[in-house]
Amino acid sequence: MTTLFTAVRTLLVLAHRLDRRRLHTAALLLLVGLLATPAMALLLREFTDSALDGAVATTAWLAVGVAVALVLELSMGHFAHLFYFELGEQQETALHQQVLAVSNGTRGLEHLDSAEFADTLTLVREDVSRTRASLEAVLQICGLALQAVITTVILATVNPWLALLPLAAVPPVLVADRAQAVLDRAKERSAESTRLSRHLLALATSGHSVPEARLAGAEGELMRLQAAAWQRSTDLLRRAALRAAALRAGGQLLFALAYGGGLWLVIRQALDGAAGAGDIILVIALAVQVSVQVASGLGLLAMLQGAGRTFERLDRLRAMAAEEPGPASRPAPARLEQGIRLESVSFRYPGSDRDVLADVSLTLPAGATVALVGENGAGKSTLVKLLCGMYRPTSGRILVDGTDLNDLDPAQWSARIAPLFQDFARLELPLRENVGVGRLPALHDDPALREAIAEARAERVLDRVPDGLDGLLGKGYGDGAELSGGQWQLLGLARCLLREDPLLMLLDEPASALDAAAEHELFQRFTDAADRARSDSGSLTLFISHRFSTVRSADLIVVLENGTVHEHGSHDQLLARRGLYAELFELQARAYR
Missing domain, CATH: 3.40.50.300 (P-loop containing nucleotide triphosphate hydrolases)
Incomplete structure (x- = not known):
């Protein structure tokens, strides 16, 4: 249950921080719709008794009340959806930003070399998008809990033993928690195979690796290895899903038995003359509500437990990436x-x-x-x-x-620091941004960008990009200009030379x-830049x-x-x-x- 509380707390705090007005409006609308359900059951009881007594006017007004309650029950959830759906999207974006901060927000890179960190990060990245609907689940769970309390009080007025009917939902909830734990353990065990499968798929489909794989005749082997890794992952998850489904079905069966027992009690009470027809209608309506509450609640709990696991893994990533506090930073x-x-x-x-x-x-x-x-x-x-x-x-x-x-x-x-690494980044972005990330304040400084490109001898790259500095590079995200390995490296050098006063x-x-001629030109240009930097900043x-x-x-x-x-x-x-x-x-x- 700790995981569930973690999910509820995290989601509500994050939603309140992002847009409290939208959160409160969604909660109020959803609450009205959920409270309309037990109110409708009470009105149905009175409607039945009035109709049997022949009170036409009262029956008519009660019919109007039932209709109003029904409209509220059906419509308020849709209006609430307009508010919490957008808020859920904002939460997903905020969580993605947190993942980025955990991965890149520290000074060191030690955590990125950890297999445990990589596996945990894979799980978090896969599951963050699923948290979009989790805020709705929190609001629904809270509303269902209040609805269950009201339902229990109403049932107890008919027969005190019926107050125990909502308690029959406890075993399914506990079993659902166990089922979710089974699924989570399977996800963790399959994370490495999932990561390997995706890596092999990228190798078999990427334009950078396919030519070599094809000439080596390794495409089939790559696909075989990818299929084997994916099969190992899916086998683990399928077995876990079947076991979890069996556990949840057992919990639902226990509740169904309790549900049938409650109905039998009320029918027997009516046969003895201790309850009226309206009471039977009330209990049937409320029992159906309890059934729906339990079925909905179990699904929502599974979703929230999954979200809670994601938040716990995100906390684990933060712990793995945490750095020991050092002394006060001194300026360079x-x-x-x-x-x-x-x-x-x-x-x-x-x-x-x-x-x-x-x-x-x-x-x-x-x-x-x-x-x-x-x-x-x-x-x-x-x-x-x-x-x-x-x-x-x-x-x-x-x-x-x-x-x-x-x-x-x-x-x-x-x-x-002005760096150009061996594994330089191929940033498939507009040319301006590709070079400009070397010094962000110069991102829209066209003369500075062109000067860095010229110093790197990358003018040919600029000439072949249709829209110049604003033209897209690469085919990964659009129909951009494709570059050779040497040209990508020259742009990396341009980013390096864009730095001001490097130490x-x-x-x-x-x-x-680069070929020999390009290498000579590169070092000639770099030597000139290094001489200037040596004179300016040592x-x-x-x-x-x-x-x-x-x-x-x-x-x-x-x-x-x-x-x-x-x-x-x-x-x-x-x-x-x-x-x-x-x-x-x-x-x-x-x-x-």
């Missing part, structure tokens, strides 16, 4: 004077028992160009994410001009999707690349191996040491001879 420096220093930094991803970085101590001087080199899995991208503040070191600390990075204001530090410029494999430039023709120009080259700093120095210094860098350089140079 206006200019980088000393640089960034890593002191005995180690890091491991959540749920892992292996350090990706181990005891890394390193100084990255202000104004320098630093290259990170190492084989795949050496920890290069992880180090970049630590410098961005996306993760906190498991141990050790990162100092920015002597200030712990954890003490800096996250928003200010993020605003002073840290980051490029993670910046030329991975910016540190850090890039990851496997191409040593690019790496050799860096002021400092850091070679990572198995999460540790193997060696560092300039290109000439590292070649002279004949270590791992020299070995990797010779291997690549030999391939070009």
Whole structure:
């Protein structure tokens, strides 16, 4: 029952915060319609007795009263629907915003690497849309509860034993709670298979993955794996649904037996002359109401229990994403004077028992160009994410001009980073928004956007988009311009270059999707931007690349191996040491001879 109370409390508080007038109006209209039902039963009793007594005038007025009560019963719910339906949509939107806030509203990204977080998030995202009707369920449940109390009092006036009839609804309610728990456990057990099935479906239908899958002849295998994952999920849910249906049917059978017993009591009382025909009509009408109340209530309870589970999972997501409160945030420096220093930094991803970085101590001087080199899995991208503040070191600390990075204001530090990651975002939005998210205040600053696009050598992208800056990119949400991988990356570079006065410029494999000529142009443009940033704000430039023709120009080259700093120095210094860098350089140079 705790889950039910969680749903009722959350929905009412949220609705009151969003639009209290609409909530109160819907509740009042619904209440009038629900109270009209027992009133109609009372009027029917009086109508029956009056008709049998031959009181024509009284019978006529009572008929009018019955008609009015019937109209109120049938119409008030529809009028209330006009109010709570829109409020339910507002609630759904607010809940989606809460999900977004939980996923992206924290400084770190550790929670996004948790399988438990991913499974719980999948369930919440699936069920949030179903909460749209939950506010109606809350209002209906509250009205039905009041209606049941009034019905019980009226039944007790006919026969005290009939007051126990609503209590017969308790077993079905308890059984329904058990049935919902069965369904919820099945959903949680099937979440991983559901997530896998959707991922495989995306692979088999996405324009980015289908060409490779088709050439490899893997389409059939992908569909087989997707069908198998979906079947595992649906089998679990189907068995749970059958078990839940059996439990609910058993609860309903218990109530049906009590319902029949109540009718038998009243009929026997009428045969003994202790009750009139009107009493029989009253009890039949009210017993039908109780039956409808129980049937409706069980369905509404199942809906609210589902909503309650969703809210509990949302609270669980908040707990998993919660960050420990740190010291008061300090502003990011206006200019980088000393640089960034890593002191005995180690890091491991959540749920892992292996350090990706181990005891890394390193100084990255202000104004320098630093290259990170190492084989795949050496920890290069992880180090970049630590410098961005996306993760906190498991141990050790990162100092920015002597200030712990954890003490800096996250928003200010993020605003002073100009990043281009290897897995750059393909934002299928209008070109203006695709580039403008790099610096939101410049979203409608056409000269600034065009300058960033020009610096990134992405003018051809601008030229091929029919509506220019306002033209749509990609086919995912409309008939937009389709771009090559290199063109998407150039737009990522434009977002990077749109940043003002960066303290840290980051490029993670910046030329991975470019040909040699485009790579040369990219680094020429980026070098010009880095020179300006170095002069204006003492910016540190850090890039990851496997191409040593690019790496050799860096002021400092850091070679990572198995999460540790193997060696560092300039290109000439590292070649002279004949270590791992020299070995990797010779291997690549030999391939070009």
